[in-house]
Amino acid sequence: MSNVQSYLDAHFNEALEDLKAFCRIPSVSTDPAFAEDTVAAANFVAERLQRAGFASVELLETGGHPAVYGELISDTTLPTFLVYGHYDVQPPDPLEKWVTPPFEPDERDGRLYARGVSDDKGPLLIPIIVAEAYMKMAGRLPVNLKVLIEGEEESGSPHFDATLQTHRERLACDLVISADGAMWRPDRPSMTVASRGLVAFEVTVDGASKDLHSGRHGGSAPNAIAALAALLTSLHGEDGRVSVEGFLDGTSPPDARIIAAIEAADFDASAYYGEIGSNKPDPIDNGRELLIRQWLEPTLEFNGISGGYQGRGTKTVIPATASAKITCRLVAGQEPDHVVAVVKRHLEARLPRGFALKVHQHGPGSSAFFVDPDLPALKVAEGVLADLLGREPLRVAMGATIPIGASFRKHLGTEAFFFSFSTSDEDYHAPNEFFRLANFRIGLTAWALLLERLAAA
Amino acid sequence: MSNVQSYLDAHFNEALEDLKAFCRIPSVSTDPAFAEDTVAAANFVAERLQRAGFASVELLETGGHPAVYGELISDTTLPTFLVYGHYDVQPPDPLEKWVTPPFEPDERDGRLYARGVSDDKGPLLIPIIVAEAYMKMAGRLPVNLKVLIEGEEESGSPHFDATLQTHRERLACDLVISADGAMWRPDRPSMTVASRGLVAFEVTVDGASKDLHSGRHGGSAPNAIAALAALLTSLHGEDGRVSVEGFLDGTSPPDARIIAAIEAADFDASAYYGEIGSNKPDPIDNGRELLIRQWLEPTLEFNGISGGYQGRGTKTVIPATASAKITCRLVAGQEPDHVVAVVKRHLEARLPRGFALKVHQHGPGSSAFFVDPDLPALKVAEGVLADLLGREPLRVAMGATIPIGASFRKHLGTEAFFFSFSTSDEDYHAPNEFFRLANFRIGLTAWALLLERLAAA
Numbered sequence: 001m002s003n004v005q006s007y008l009d010a011h012f013n014e015a016l017e018d019l020k021a022f023c024r025i026p027s028v029s030t031d032p033a034f035a036e037d038t039v040a041a042a043n044f045v046a047e048r049l050q051r052a053g054f055a056s057v058e059l060l061e062t063g064g065h066p067a068v069y070g071e072l073i074s075d076t077t078l079p080t081f082l083v084y085g086h087y088d089v090q091p092p093d094p095l096e097k098w099v100t101p102p103f104e105p106d107e108r109d110g111r112l113y114a115r116g117v118s119d120d121k122g123p124l125l126i127p128i129i130v131a132e133a134y135m136k137m138a139g140r141l142p143v144n145l146k147v148l149i150e151g152e153e154e155s156g157s158p159h160f161d162a163t164l165q166t167h168r169e170r171l172a173c174d175l176v177i178s179a180d181g182a183m184w185r186p187d188r189p190s191m192t193v194a195s196r197g198l199v200a201f202e203v204t205v206d207g208a209s210k211d212l213h214s215g216r217h218g219g220s221a222p223n224a225i226a227a228l229a230a231l232l233t234s235l236h237g238e239d240g241r242v243s244v245e246g247f248l249d250g251t252s253p254p255d256a257r258i259i260a261a262i263e264a265a266d267f268d269a270s271a272y273y274g275e276i277g278s279n280k281p282d283p284i285d286n287g288r289e290l291l292i293r294q295w296l297e298p299t300l301e302f303n304g305i306s307g308g309y310q311g312r313g314t315k316t317v318i319p320a321t322a323s324a325k326i327t328c329r330l331v332a333g334q335e336p337d338h339v340v341a342v343v344k345r346h347l348e349a350r351l352p353r354g355f356a357l358k359v360h361q362h363g364p365g366s367s368a369f370f371v372d373p374d375l376p377a378l379k380v381a382e383g384v385l386a387d388l389l390g391r392e393p394l395r396v397a398m399g400a401t402i403p404i405g406a407s408f409r410k411h412l413g414t415e416a417f418f419f420s421f422s423t424s425d426e427d428y429h430a431p432n433e434f435f436r437l438a439n440f441r442i443g444l445t446a447w448a449l450l451l452e453r454l455a456a457a
Numbered sequence: 458m459s460n461v462q463s464y465l466d467a468h469f470n471e472a473l474e475d476l477k478a479f480c481r482i483p484s485v486s487t488d489p490a491f492a493e494d495t496v497a498a499a500n501f502v503a504e505r506l507q508r509a510g511f512a513s514v515e516l517l518e519t520g521g522h523p524a525v526y527g528e529l530i531s532d533t534t535l536p537t538f539l540v541y542g543h544y545d546v547q548p549p550d551p552l553e554k555w556v557t558p559p560f561e562p563d564e565r566d567g568r569l570y571a572r573g574v575s576d577d578k579g580p581l582l583i584p585i586i587v588a589e590a591y592m593k594m595a596g597r598l599p600v601n602l603k604v605l606i607e608g609e610e611e612s613g614s615p616h617f618d619a620t621l622q623t624h625r626e627r628l629a630c631d632l633v634i635s636a637d638g639a640m641w642r643p644d645r646p647s648m649t650v651a652s653r654g655l656v657a658f659e660v661t662v663d664g665a666s667k668d669l670h671s672g673r674h675g676g677s678a679p680n681a682i683a684a685l686a687a688l689l690t691s692l693h694g695e696d697g698r699v700s701v702e703g704f705l706d707g708t709s710p711p712d713a714r715i716i717a718a719i720e721a722a723d724f725d726a727s728a729y730y731g732e733i734g735s736n737k738p739d740p741i742d743n744g745r746e747l748l749i750r751q752w753l754e755p756t757l758e759f760n761g762i763s764g765g766y767q768g769r770g771t772k773t774v775i776p777a778t779a780s781a782k783i784t785c786r787l788v789a790g791q792e793p794d795h796v797v798a799v800v801k802r803h804l805e806a807r808l809p810r811g812f813a814l815k816v817h818q819h820g821p822g823s824s825a826f827f828v829d830p831d832l833p834a835l836k837v838a839e840g841v842l843a844d845l846l847g848r849e850p851l852r853v854a855m856g857a858t859i860p861i862g863a864s865f866r867k868h869l870g871t872e873a874f875f876f877s878f879s880t881s882d883e884d885y886h887a888p889n890e891f892f893r894l895a896n897f898r899i900g901l902t903a904w905a906l907l908l909e910r911l912a913a914a
Contacts, residue, residue: 195672196672196675198672198773200771200773202771207735208733208734208735209733209734209735210734212733213857214756214758214760214784214786215653215655215786215855215856215857215858216751216855216856216857217733217751217856218653218751218756218758218784218786218856219697219750219751219754219756219786219856220729220740220741220747220750220751221733221735222735222737222740223758223759225689225759225760225761225762225781226689226690226693226758226759228686228762229685229686229687229689229690229759229762230686230690232682232683232686233683233686233687233690236683240676272677273811276665276666276669276674276678277665277666277667277777278664278665278666278678278679278811280679280810280811280812280813281810281811282810282811283677283679283809283810283811284677290677293676293677294673294674294675294676294677297676299671299675299676301671301675301680301683301775302680302682302683302686302764302765302776303671303682303765303766303771303772303773303774303775303776304682304764304765304766304767304772304774304776305682305685305686305762305763305764305765305767305779306762306763306764306767307759307761307762307763308759308760308761308762308782309760309761309782310761310762310763310782313819314657314659314760314782314784314819314820315760315761315782316655316657316760316784317760317761318758318760319759319760319761320734322762324682325765325766325767325771325772327671327675327771327773329671329672329675329676352740353737353738353739353740354730354735354737354738354739354740355737356737362770362771363771398672398673399672399673399674399675399676400670400672400673401672
């Protein structure tokens with residue numbers, strides 16, 4: 001390990017130049033105008049894997065942008081880990097908000113600024129460079145490593161499940177380690193061990209067969225907006241929590257270590273409401289409860305509503321129909337279909353006379369992701385961070401949905417955890433995305449140590 | 458009067474030919490493509506007034522389509538009545554639903570089919586023809602008559618108030634009699650003695666300063682749709698009535714004679730819900746209460762709602778803002794501004810933490826219209842209908858808003874009542890509008906008798 005660390009130190013500037021070269025490729029997966037660049041980024045990863053010493057390097061056809069695969073099998077009796085990452089990036093718009101152009105990487109104040117540098121080009125290069133260091137200094141890795149870098153993460157990974165299914169034998173491993181993800185705060189190491197699932201549906205209420213004149217019919221005809229508003233209001237209690245019977249079916253109390261992390265975080269609710277531009281009295285005035293709600297509780301959020309006349313001015317109409325788009329964030333144990341079913345049952349039981357109700361589910365949804373809290377590798381990773389950074393990492397959850405965890409579990413039958421050196425404040429879906437170079441260095445050391453300790457675990 | 462009736466009988470076919478000629482002019486006021494036709498209809502009315510013997514016949518400039526004025530002053534010691542009507546018509550769309558073309562009047566089964574024949578060309582021709590009969594047979598009218606026929610009623614009468622104000626001396630009268638309006642049902646004579654006022658406003662709720670990601674922020678950030686839905690729901694009670702404190706300020710119990718008319722009407726609520734296409738259990742299952750709500754109670758109806766994502770599929774956004782368009786129908790005693798103020802106060806008191814509220818009123822609104830129940834001319838008119846039709850007319854109210862009543866009261870200081878021989882089932886805003894020729898005949902006799910009895914009253 002000391003040799004490996006020396007190699008990483010001696011070659012850090014090369015690593016940085018590699019990262020800059022990678023960031024010069026505008027691999028925006030959602031925009032067909034960047035299709036050639038996206039393939040160029042895939043080829044960059046493949047070449048970097050080959051240079052590091054990986055075998056069987058290949059672009060996997062997916063039906064969309066290719067995924068890049070490579071492997072380094074040292075000894076079949078050693079455990080095998082699959083590293084996940086993505087070479088595609090978010091669109092750079094709005095361009096005029098960038099201090100330096102998004103695809104011309106710029107070093108300022110110990111940070112490298114470029115689109116994709118933090119999400120996920122910097123973090124995914126780390127394990128590849130670490131593998132190279134082991135190969136140069138020891139001729140082999142302490143464990144077997146497979147690498148799968150996809151090119152459609154920023155487009156919702158539409159071909160990822162099928163790709164895992166097609167290549168499940170080649171991708172077989174003991175555990176997935178994601179180089180994508182992010183530490184929660186810059187001032188404290190953290191491990192993301194849970195994220196919420198998602199299910200989307202639409203609720204439509206119908207009254208009369210067509211819009212009616214509000215003068216002639218006002219007071220007697222069924223008003224679809226009134227019925228919809230009352231139904232929506234019935235879905236939450238006074239405290240803002242979901243009040244649907246059966247909504248929490250299958251759930252268990254959250255991991256006590258995450259609650260402990262929340263308590264340690266001393267989160268400032270007022271500062272949060274300031275950041276999101278809500279300059280009114282804070283709806284939830286203590287940080288502990290706020291984080292519990294964001295990380296560990298399921299939600300039912302109204303994403304859109306429409307009905308009746310929505311143009312300028314006024315129109316004296318009683319709307320025949322009104323609808324709302326809803327998504328639920330799910331916690332461990334909640335099944336997407338069951339959640340929609342209990343919400344539908346709740347609404348049907350409260351439907352006022354004179355109306356019909358439709359509930360339409362959008363897609364199958366995804367269950368919550370969570371790392372087994374007793375997973376040995378998780379404890380190894382936490383130990384690495386504690387030793388390198390001088391503080392026990394927090395176990396954090398995230399409110400957003402990370403579908404890949406559930407995908408690996410489903411198609412490969414393996415657990416996954418996140419070991420990323422991106423930080424959530426690095427503006428990775430906004431102008432002036434950056435990556436802290438100190439974390440690039442720490443990440444290289446941390447991955448080197450992780451591989452060594454996983455071999456011994 | 459017997460001479461006049463003989464004249465009307467002898468010249469009924471000419472009257473019918475006049476009405477057909479009038480209906481051949483497509484005077485659609487809302488569509489600039491018909492601008493020339495609309496002026497042609499104004500000229501038709503002016504010529505018909507001159508032929509009947511009216512003096513001072515003139516097209517009054519309004520800034521939009523002209524109004525037509527004429528007068529017949531028999532004796533300045535007699536009372537003066539102003540007849541109101543409108544020569545413009547609704548658009549004829551959808552054309553393909555007409556059995557015969559809308560501007561080619563067609564007699565079938567005792568009805569004349571044409572756009573505008575019932576609203577308001579037939580009814581407004583009646584008093585002109587009656588005046589002509591008096592002039593031919595007696596050389597004078599039993600009362601003084603002024604006639605004002607506007608050309609923008611179907612466009613919301615945007616220049617009507619200004620026209621009344623400009624010409625208020627010329628238009629001075631003891632009472633306005635509107636030839637526009639409609640009997641409620643074909644099987645029973647009725648007088649419309651009240652209609653509801655109107656005020657429109659928009660309610661907007663703001664949470665965060667921009668839409669937020671529902672994964673990251675779900676459960677903690679303020680959801681504007683949820684707050685709006687709860688606020689809207691708070692505006693009505695369980696029985697569907699408005700539950701805002703102060704909403705009924707200034708109102709009095711309704712005219713007992715209208716309640717009596719409602720009870721006599723034996724209205725079928727189930728048939729009503731069938732007609733409007735609500736094939737669900739009737740929200741209000743007795744006809745008496747339904748008519749009381751439609752005619753005599755104020756409403757607060759949601760006309761439109763919007764917020765968040767409204768496109769196809771789904772978007773995981775927590776909307777920063779949501780808004781609803783609302784109109785209230787008002788009864789006698791309710792002031793539009795006061796109604797908006799008490800609704801605003803109600804909403805502000807219930808605004809959840811974390812949100813801001815805006816209430817924007819659209820225009821000044823209009824108060825309810827109602828005829829003084831003791832107006833002598835109203836009783837004269839009721840007596841005419843009772844004598845001619847063999848049954849006491851019902852005193853009915855209408856849910857929709859008739860701004861002209863309030864306009865005449867405001868600018869001329871005179872009361873108004875409706876004496877129309879249109880019937881509310883004559884499809885006047887739909888394809889195949891028709892006018893019952895029996896009512897054309899009855900209307901001629903009734904107006905002749907009305908003028909004679911008003912002179913004696």
